[in-house]
Amino acid sequence: EDQVTQSPEALRLQEGESSSLNCSYTVSGLRGLFWYRQDPGKGPEFLFTLYSAGEEKEKERLKATLTKKESFLHITAPKPEDSATYLCAAIRTGNQFYFGTGTSLTVIP
Amino acid sequence: DTGVSQDPRHKITKRGQNVTFRCDPISEHNRLYWYRQTLGQGPEFLTYFQNEAQLEKSRLLSDRFSAERPKGSFSTLEIQRTEQGDSAMYLCASSFSPGTGGAGDNEQFFGPGTRLTVL
Numbered sequence: 001e002d003q004v005t006q007s008p009e010a011l012r013l014q015e016g017e018s019s020s021l022n023c024s025y026t027v028s029g030l031r032g033l034f035w036y037r038q039d040p041g042k043g044p045e046f047l048f049t050l051y052s053a054g055e056e057k058e059k060e061r062l063k064a065t066l067t068k069k070e071s072f073l074h075i076t077a078p079k080p081e082d083s084a085t086y087l088c089a090a091i092r093t094g095n096q097f098y099f100g101t102g103t104s105l106t107v108i109p
Numbered sequence: 110d111t112g113v114s115q116d117p118r119h120k121i122t123k124r125g126q127n128v129t130f131r132c133d134p135i136s137e138h139n140r141l142y143w144y145r146q147t148l149g150q151g152p153e154f155l156t157y158f159q160n161e162a163q164l165e166k167s168r169l170l171s172d173r174f175s176a177e178r179p180k181g182s183f184s185t186l187e188i189q190r191t192e193q194g195d196s197a198m199y200l201c202a203s204s205f206s207p208g209t210g211g212a213g214d215n216e217q218f219f220g221p222g223t224r225l226t227v228l
Contacts, residue, residue, distance in 0.1 A: 004151075034216075043113070043200050043219030044152065087151050096165055097142070097217075099151030 002027045004090050006100035013107050016077045021103045023088035024070040033071045035064050036087040038102065044087055047073075078107045111135060113220035115201050121226045122191055129187045130223045134203030141184050142217060143176055144200040152200055158184060159206070191227045198222040 004025045013019055025033065032051050036044035048057040050066035057064050061082065063074040073086055085102040092098070114133045122128050134141050140159050144152035155174065156166045160181040173191075178184040188195055202217040 006151075036219075041222075043202070043222050046216055046218060049216055089151070096157075096167070097144075097152075097154050099144075099153070101149065101151050 002090075002092060002098050004088060004098045004100040006086075006088060006103050008103060009101070010104045011106070013075075013078055013105070015079060015107055015109050018074070018076045018078070020075070021073040021086055021105070022070060023073070023100055025088075025090045025098075026069075027090040027092045027098060029093035030090055031093060032091045033066055034089045034091070034097075035062075035071070035073055036089065038085045038087055047086075075105070078105075080107045080109050083107045113201055113203050113218055115199075115220040115223050117223055118221060119224045119226075121228065123228050124191060124193060126191055127187065127189045128191060128225065129185055130199055130201075130225075132184045132186070132201030132203075132220060134183070134201070135205075135218055136182075138203035138205045138218075139181070140204045140206050141178055142202040142204075143184070143186050144202065146198045146200055146222070147196075155186075188225075191225075193227045196225055196227045198224050 007022045032049050034049050035047040038044040048064040053068045055066050061076050065072045083106050085104045087102045089097045089099040116131045142157040143155040146152045154167050155170050156176050158178040161178050173189045176186045200219055200222045202219045204217045
């Protein structure tokens with residue numbers, strides 16, 4: 001069964017304390033792996049797309065990487081404004097997206 | 110504002126009533142997706158359109174749910190005979206697919222969602 005699993009469910013960091021979020025997937029015919037940020041009461045906001053193992057993408061304090069079984073979202077020196085839920089999603093052939101349940105990140109000043 | 114818009118933002122209805130939601134995608138986007146999200150969960154795929162054609166529906170989508178995109182622009186999602194379990198945030202997203210399968214293909218932009226409460 002196609003599935004995306006994220007860990008941890010929740011993460012509390014001190015401002016400046018770097019960490020990584022994990023997204024493991026079992027999706028047949030994977031076409032891409034996406035990362036989104038979601039603030040409470042809002043729709044997800046696109047961050048990155050990764051298409052092949054070994055690929056990396058960066059944006060400000062965020063860096064996403066992809067292997068054949070999982071993806072990581074590395075957060076370097078986070079700030080309170082990085083607090084949000086981070087979602088990953090895998091797309092397989094047929095254009096159906098599978099989202100994980102997200103990691104709720106809280107950055108404490 | 111050139112983003113994805115959804116209407117209404119909130120809807121409260123009684124069990125058994127029908128409801129309809131509207132989504133206006135980004136104007137040049139040819140793909141439109143509907144998702145459902147409950148508290149603490151990720152978005153759950155419901156269906157998607159390429160232009161006016163509905164190309165895929167989740168097997169979880171009961172026959173009480175129907176979606177249309179008549180002119181390949183805005184879309185509506187109707188839920189008939191609502192049940193309390195239908196209470197959720199309904200999200201719409203759009204994307205542009207040039208058909209090359211390369212970078213930029215399938216990057217989705219989400220609307221703010223419609224929060225449905227069934228009493």
